[in-house]
């Protein structure tokens with residue numbers, strides 16, 4: 001298996017933190033061109049500096065872009081194509097979960113959550129579609145959640161939106177084949193910026209971050225006994241985003257440490 005991805009271009013939305021940042025590093029390790037985006041200029045600058053220290057910036061492009069803004073996506077697409085000449089893999093990763101129950105989610109929150117989960121895939125995928133088609137081995141990988149199959153009432157809107165998203169991804173896989181493969185990874189819990197923010201919001205934890213994470217994993221009853229690491233999600237994205245998985249489309253990889261309660 002060829003592990004040299006020189007000349008292959010990977011776009012990662014939300015590449016400034018957590019899973020997206022680990023994925024950027026995973027692809028840069030093997031010589032790929034990598035373009036990342038995020039909304040916040042400061043976080044983008046820190047991520048770019050971090051990556052540049054490890055890999056230089058010859059193969060790196062960082063652009064400020066909100067994936068829910070069609071015009072910003074157009075600028076992102078033009079920047080990537082202008083710099084690298086095309087695109088081979090799009091990782092739709094940008095986003096976050098919404099902690100709310102059916103009683104506490106108001107109409108605006110429902111709309112925001114549905115918009116985020118659908119258009120964070122629709123806008124970038126449409127924007128890069130032509131270039132992915134020209135790749136000869138185009139691949140879209142969506143970073144989704146186990147919630148799409150295993151809802152949790154305290155994340156009601158996110159879970160419902162993720163379920164619809166999985167359905168959308170499957171339709172895209174059929175329609176865009178054979179030029180573009182479309183797959184997703186289903187995350188249970190992976191340590192990232194999201195979990196750091198939840199720890200900071202949990203004023204009653206009385207723990208340091210590591211102890212808090214261990215307790216969360218224990219309370220959830222995750223069979224592998226811990227949260228996943230962003231690098232473990234990145235490895236699955238790497239597989240789906242390269243021709244290593246050339247006969248796989250419309251599929252999912254579970255990254256949940258055995259937290260999934262269903263069979264199949």
Ligand code: NDP
Nearest residue numbers: 014016017018019038039040066067094095189190192193
């Ligand atoms: P992080 O908060 O560490 O990273 C999220 C990234 O997305 C950041 O770079 C953020 O940058 C960016 N982002 C968020 N919204 C937008 C937007 N509208 N446009 C562009 N960029 C955006 O979280 P994770 O690494 O955990 O999250 C990655 C994905 O994995 C998300 O879709 C998340 O929902 C999903 N996931 C994660 C789980 C986990 O346990 N970690 C569980 C299930 C799913 P900025 O804020 O500057 O825009």
